Amino acid sequence: MKWVVWVGSVRKGSYNAAVARALRALAPADVEIEILPSVAALPIYDADIQAEGMPEAVTALGATIGAADGLVIVTPEYNYSIPGGLKNAIDWVSRLKDQPFKGKPILLQSASMGVLGGARAQYHLRQVFVFLDGRLMNVPEVMVPTAHKKMGEDGELNDAPTRDFIAKQLEAFKAFVTAR
Ligand code: FNR
Numbered sequence: 001m002k003w004v005v006w007v008g009s010v011r012k013g014s015y016n017a018a019v020a021r022a023l024r025a026l027a028p029a030d031v032e033i034e035i036l037p038s039v040a041a042l043p044i045y046d047a048d049i050q051a052e053g054m055p056e057a058v059t060a061l062g063a064t065i066g067a068a069d070g071l072v073i074v075t076p077e078y079n080y081s082i083p084g085g086l087k088n089a090i091d092w093v094s095r096l097k098d099q100p101f102k103g104k105p106i107l108l109q110s111a112s113m114g115v116l117g118g119a120r121a122q123y124h125l126r127q128v129f130v131f132l133d134g135r136l137m138n139v140p141e142v143m144v145p146t147a148h149k150k151m152g153e154d155g156e157l158n159d160a161p162t163r164d165f166i167a168k169q170l171e172a173f174k175a176f177v178t179a180r
Pocket of ligand 1: 009010011013014015016017075076077078079080081111112113114115116117118
């Protein structure tokens with residue numbers, strides 16, 4: 001099966017991007033992982049742009065998400081909520097005729113420098129996906145608190161307990177996707 005991974009941060013040294021990069025090694029062996037293009041590739045949502053024709057980047061993104069067996073979102077929390085760039089990307093894709101979030105198995109992960117690990121962004125995402133009728137896995141949850149302390153000098157996620165609980169969550173997600 002194939003999962004696509006969306007990262008909510010666009011900065012080069014992003015801890016969330018490091019978590020996303022770790023997923024290939026942590027996912028069950030028969031799961032193919034593809035990291036989606038940066039959310040920074042999209043303009044700010046504008047119904048006038050949409051009226052002139054859906055941007056190709058949005059159509060392509062929607063097709064990739066639609067064809068995947070699962071969507072994993074790995075995001076920081078900005079001001080207790082969803083980073084604007086990620087919300088913007090969700091808003092664009094939600095305007096596609098066959099919006100691909102409907103019924104899609106979706107898994108949330110977050111990393112932050114704070115002690116709650118971005119939990120509040122996850123709960124705001126859950127609210128958004130109620131309207132879009134996504135099929136979100138509830139538990140186990142993965143929040144990576146004090147993420148800056150869990151990276152190696154190479155900038156990769158090297159904290160063994162964190163890697164272990166992410167692997168367990170991914171195993172559960174595979175069962176969740178299969179139980180569809
Ligand atoms: C933050 N950060 C943050 N952290 C947190 O735990 N709760 C929060 O509400 C916020 N709010 C917030 C707002 C803005 C605008 C920024 C730039 C940052 C800190 C955040 O966790 C930290 O910058 C992470 O390193 C961001 O994730 P990436 O870019 O490393 O993936």
